[in-house]
Amino acid sequence: MLSAKDKRVAQIQSSYVEEQQVKAHFQERKKRGLARRLSFLCIICGILFAMFTSIFISQNTVITDKEQQKKELEKQLSTMEKEEGKLKEEIKKLNNPEYVGEIARRDYFYSKPGETIFKLPSSNGTN
Known part of the structure; x- marks a missing residue:
């Protein structure tokens, strides 16, 4: 560790030098x-x-997916x-006896006494 040149130089052995070496070692640590x-x-x-x-x-991915799902559910x-509005309207109509009679005559060919029913072809080509 010490070279030949360094061996010729003697170090002073005093408490001050030892304190400085300890202090330097402590600073390094x-x-x-x-x-x-x-x-x-x-x-x-x-x-x-x-x-x-x-x-x-x-979380950003989850939020984006949830927003897309929310949009789809809002459309649904x-x-x-x-559809609920249409069904409520249909319920109101079905409570009317005249409307029920009209549906029965049209779909099930019921007739009033003395009435004759003729089914004409529809205008769009279907029966």
Whole structure:
């Protein structure tokens, strides 16, 4: 470790020199510990950043899917509400005896006493 030139130079052996060597050694250990702690902290921050980014992306995907599903369900709701309105109107009509009689004569060929029913071909070519 010491070269031939360094062996010729004698070091002063005093308490001050020893204190300075101990102090320098302590400072060096302190710097290495700080570097290790900072490296560890950077690694932890990187891992947390990656986790939060992954969570954000997955939540964003889920939200987009849910919004699309909501739009589809709203369309389905509007068509069902229209159908409900038609069915309620049909219920009102079916409570009317004249309308029920008209349907019975048209679809089931019922007739009033003394009435003759003639079925004419429809205008669009179907029976």
